[in-house]
Amino acid sequence: xxxxxxxxxxxxxxxxxxxxxxxxHPGSRVALLEKELxxxxxxxxxxxxxxxxxxxxxxGSLKADLCRRGAEATKAFCAERGIPVRTPGKLVVATNARxxxxxxxxxxxxxxxxxxxxxxDAAALRARxxxxxxxxxxxxxxxxxxxxxxxxRAMAEEISAAGGTIETGTRVEEIAEGDAGVTLRAGQxxxxxxxxxxxxxxxxxxxxxxxxxxxxxxxxxxxxxxxRLRPEKSGIVSHLIYPVPDPELPFLGIHLTPMIDGELxxxxxxxxxxxxxxxxxxxxxxxxxxxxxxFAGFWRVMRQHLRSGIGEMRRSLSKSLYLAECRKYCxxxxxxxxxxxxxxxxxxxxxxxxxxVHDFLFLSTARMLHVCNAPSPAATSAIPIAEMIVRRALxxxxxxxxxxx
Ligand SMILES: Cc1cc2nc3c(=O)[nH]c(=O)nc-3n(C[C@H](O)[C@H](O)[C@H](O)COP(=O)(O)OP(=O)(O)OC[C@H]3O[C@@H](n4cnc5c(N)ncnc54)[C@H](O)[C@@H]3O)c2cc1C
Numbered sequence: 001x002x003x004x005x006x007x008x009x010x011x012x013x014x015x016x017x018x019x020x021x022x023x024x025h026p027g028s029r030v031a032l033l034e035k036e037l038x039x040x041x042x043x044x045x046x047x048x049x050x051x052x053x054x055x056x057x058x059x060g061s062l063k064a065d066l067c068r069r070g071a072e073a074t075k076a077f078c079a080e081r082g083i084p085v086r087t088p089g090k091l092v093v094a095t096n097a098r099x100x101x102x103x104x105x106x107x108x109x110x111x112x113x114x115x116x117x118x119x120x121d122a123a124a125l126r127a128r129x130x131x132x133x134x135x136x137x138x139x140x141x142x143x144x145x146x147x148x149x150x151x152x153r154a155m156a157e158e159i160s161a162a163g164g165t166i167e168t169g170t171r172v173e174e175i176a177e178g179d180a181g182v183t184l185r186a187g188q189x190x191x192x193x194x195x196x197x198x199x200x201x202x203x204x205x206x207x208x209x210x211x212x213x214x215x216x217x218x219x220x221x222x223x224x225x226x227x228r229l230r231p232e233k234s235g236i237v238s239h240l241i242y243p244v245p246d247p248e249l250p251f252l253g254i255h256l257t258p259m260i261d262g263e264l265x266x267x268x269x270x271x272x273x274x275x276x277x278x279x280x281x282x283x284x285x286x287x288x289x290x291x292x293x294x295f296a297g298f299w300r301v302m303r304q305h306l307r308s309g310i311g312e313m314r315r316s317l318s319k320s321l322y323l324a325e326c327r328k329y330c331x332x333x334x335x336x337x338x339x340x341x342x343x344x345x346x347x348x349x350x351x352x353x354x355x356x357v358h359d360f361l362f363l364s365t366a367r368m369l370h371v372c373n374a375p376s377p378a379a380t381s382a383i384p385i386a387e388m389i390v391r392r393a394l395x396x397x398x399x400x401x402x403x404x405x
Contacts, residue, residue, distance in 0.1 A: 300354025
């Protein structure tokens with residue numbers, strides 16, 4: 001059978017894209033292929049579960065717009081589908097003078113992005129969250145929490161109900177684009193599609209190369225390690241508690257996150273992963289490591305961020321150093337409060353010159369669109385990102401290198 005659209009990847013972006021395509025083109029033939037036996041198995045199923053409000057992103061940027069619209073769309077989708085969402089709001093807490101001035105810059109950003117927030121001084125912060133201390137904070141009421149696996153299940157149901165096919169346990173190994181369409185092969189099976197959209201997260205660079213794109217970036221895996229608090233402490237805070245981010249490395253910063261299931265997690269940090277998809281602490285993939293060790297961009301990024309990299313690594317190896325980061329704003333936590341929790345692994349695109357790509361990166365050809373970088377808050381923004389992906393896929397190629405900010 002020839003499909004109108006094949007999608008590779010059953011994370012939130014692949015599923016949101018399939019749903020959007022079928023919403024616009026009811027009755028069209030769509031197949032979504034996922035290599036794991038379950039959906040949302042990688043980044044989407046291992047994230048913090050936060051619906052971000054969008055305070056961090058540069059005013060006027062695509063990322064800021066997608067996040068704000070994505071948060072609204074996610075909440076509306078969940079309400080429609082009966083998926084539990086809570087909106088406890090987020091406190092971004094400054095614990096020293098440098099962070100206070102960064103907090104002011106963040107507040108200015110939030111204002112320009114049109115996101116409601118409130119300034120809190122130390123006393124107001126204490127009154128709102130007695131277990132948290134800091135010099136100042138901003139409170140962002142719109143930040144919420146959800147289980148993104150549940151969101152994915154609901155999206156998959158909509159794809160199936162609209163006649164789309166979802167095949168798990170199907171690892172696409174070959175992609176060949178021709179004049180008549182794109183041919184995919186997984187084991188003995190093959191598919192022909194008029195268009196292909198690839199949302200393959202941690203494998204996105206490999207699939208782009210396999211499809212013949214001359215890419216110059218590589219995906220480097222960064223582990224995000226979490227703990228969860230023992231049940232007696234899971235009520236210690238009622239909001240999301242975040243440190244003030246470093247503008248150079250916005251994805252760093254261990255936060256306290258109430259989860260939708262009632263747990264309270266601490267994390268994530270960001271340490272170099274020794275395997276793209278190995279979640280246990282000691283998981284090592286020699287092919288994955290050999291690939292980045294042979295990539296000039298990896299060494300450049302390591303040199304540029306050596307200090308913060310060593311700091312993250314030390315905190316990864318020492319629970320007491322990790323704890324010290326959280327105790328800066330939540331001094332009542334002890335080592336005994338931190339219980340093991342599964343890590344997540346970020347797919348971070350790095351350019352050959354060592355630039356960490358913080359924006360979404362899409363590459364397209366006449367019949368293919370590859371999502372080459374989809375960093376946080378891509379789970380929050382998945383619904384409007386999918387609208388954009390479908391629009392771009394229909395427009396066809398304007399050549400490679402269509403990076404967006
Ligand atoms: C630790 C961590 C915390 C985060 N926290 C948040 C948060 O709180 N809020 C937020 O908005 N965002 C967060 N993010 C970001 C967000 O989770 C990701 O940006 C988003 O999930 C990316 O979705 P995706 O569909 O692109 O990728 P993925 O979820 O990784 O899906 C890619 C899929 O492609 C499949 N695949 C790969 N290769 C093949 C192949 N050859 N054949 C078939 N299938 C294939 C994979 O198995 C996988 O299922 C976080 C990310 C991490 C890692």
